[in-house]
Amino acid sequence: MQTGAVITAAGMSSRMGDFKPMLNIGSISIAQRVVATLRQAGVSKIVMVTGYQALLLERHLAGNGIVFLRNEQYATTQMFDSVRIGLNYIKDKCDRVLFTPVDIPLFTADTVRAMMACEADLACPVCNGETGHPILISCSLIDSLLNDSGENGLHGALSRLSVPMTQIPVEDAGVLHDADTPEDYQELLKFHNQQLIRPVVHLSFARETEFFDENIATLLTLVEETHSVRSACQRMQISYSSGWNALRRLEGQLGMPLVHRTQGGAHGSRSELTENARKLLRYYEQLSDTLRRQAEDLFEVMADQFQADDTDSSH
Numbered sequence: 001m002q003t004g005a006v007i008t009a010a011g012m013s014s015r016m017g018d019f020k021p022m023l024n025i026g027s028i029s030i031a032q033r034v035v036a037t038l039r040q041a042g043v044s045k046i047v048m049v050t051g052y053q054a055l056l057l058e059r060h061l062a063g064n065g066i067v068f069l070r071n072e073q074y075a076t077t078q079m080f081d082s083v084r085i086g087l088n089y090i091k092d093k094c095d096r097v098l099f100t101p102v103d104i105p106l107f108t109a110d111t112v113r114a115m116m117a118c119e120a121d122l123a124c125p126v127c128n129g130e131t132g133h134p135i136l137i138s139c140s141l142i143d144s145l146l147n148d149s150g151e152n153g154l155h156g157a158l159s160r161l162s163v164p165m166t167q168i169p170v171e172d173a174g175v176l177h178d179a180d181t182p183e184d185y186q187e188l189l190k191f192h193n194q195q196l197i198r199p200v201v202h203l204s205f206a207r208e209t210e211f212f213d214e215n216i217a218t219l220l221t222l223v224e225e226t227h228s229v230r231s232a233c234q235r236m237q238i239s240y241s242s243g244w245n246a247l248r249r250l251e252g253q254l255g256m257p258l259v260h261r262t263q264g265g266a267h268g269s270r271s272e273l274t275e276n277a278r279k280l281l282r283y284y285e286q287l288s289d290t291l292r293r294q295a296e297d298l299f300e301v302m303a304d305q306f307q308a309d310d311t312d313s314s315h
Contacts, residue, residue: 003116004094005043005134006086007034009102010051010074015180021057021102023185025192030179031057033105035064039214040200041112042289043098045221047090049082051075058237065218067235080153084146091142093225099154100134106174106191107134120166122158125175131167132175138163199299203288211253216246217284223259224273254280 009031013020021031028036031048038046047067050057051074058068069089071082083099090097098115100107111125112134121138124131137145141161148157158165179185205212215236222232233243251258258277262270273281 001095002045003043003096003098003136004045004047004090005038005098005100006083006090007031007046007048007100007102008079008082008086009057010049010054010071010082011079011101012052012075016182016185018182019053019056020179020185022060023179025105025188029060030105030188031061031102032064034100034102035061035066036200037105037107037109038098038112039065040292041109041116042292043112043116044217044285044288045090045094047086048102049086051082062237063215065214065236067218067222068237069235078150078153080150080157083154087137087142088146091139091146095139097137097139097142098134099137101178103179104133104175104177105179106177106188107132108172108174111170111172111175114168114170118166118168122161122163123166123168125170125172126167127170127173127175130176131165134175199295201288201292201295203284203291205284207253211250212280212284214288216250217281219243219246220258220273220277220281223271224278227270227272229259229261229271 009021011020016023022029024030025033035046045067046065047069048061049069049071051071054068054070067089069085071077071085073081079101086099087097096116098112107125115123115125115134115136118136120136121141123136124133126132135158141163144161145154145157148160150157152159173191177184177188177191179188202213204210219232219236219238222235223229226232226235229243229247230240233240236243247259254276256274256276258274258280260272260274262272
């Protein structure tokens with residue numbers, strides 16, 4: 001089953017006193033960390049709903065292969081309204097969705113994988129008896145959430161579903177830590193500094209230079225969904241010329257057409273992926289997943305060896 005993700009980041013960060021998504025934890029921002037963890041776990045389709053400081057955040061994350069949607073009424077609506085924007089977009093593009101607010105950045109890729117391995121229609125991680133994020137939602141439940149009254153937000157809407165919440169036990173306190181206040185943020189920094197190193201794999205195809213990576217894969221996917229290179233570029237916050245240049249460079253390197261464009265008609269021009277482009281996307285996704293799993297297995301072996309060597313040297 002294909003799993004996507006919805007991240008809400010439309011809030012005004014009023015209790016924090018600073019713009020939460022772009023505060024750093026370590027060397028990267030809160031928003032970058034959430035995206036990186038989902039990617040590491042193998043989530044390929046990531047949607048972020050922005051609002052307050054939308055353009056700033058979208059430019060900050062441009063190049064990460066994210067689909068951006070906006071809650072233009074962020075100042076007068078609740079988080080659940082942003083959730084619905086994201087769910088409405090993604091509901092027919094995958095089988096299940098992982099949902100998290102952007103300000104819960106320290107859950108691990110192992111937790112995400114545990115959630116993805118769950119076959120329940122509705123699930124959440126539980127650590128030390130407390131429930132946290134991300135929440136796993138079957139796309140079969142999304143229409144019910146979209147039509148819900150919204151009373152008591154997402155929590156209330158989930159409780160009114162006719163499906164019980166499956167709890168997935170995890171040893172990951174990061175599922176519980178948010179960043180509502182400056183005090184919360186300091187706790188996040190402290191918690192982060194105690195975490196272990198983990199491998200991150202980015203796959204690119206190259207000849208003399210790199211010409212295909214996860215960003216180009218996202219661009220092709222969005223062209224397929226929107227039938228428009230311009231719309232695909234807008235959702236990724238890249239310029240139209242940059243998008244077309246990347247596609248032409250890709251076609252030149254591969255020696256084959258990947259995007260077929262028709263002109264005119266009642267609805268203007270229309271762009272479609274060729275079958276070769278679709279095959280390329282499937283191959284890239286399969287290879288990325290395989291390399292990620294192998295890297296994690298190898299890292300565990302090497303980490304065990306490192307600890308053994310360190311123990312030997314201390315005697």
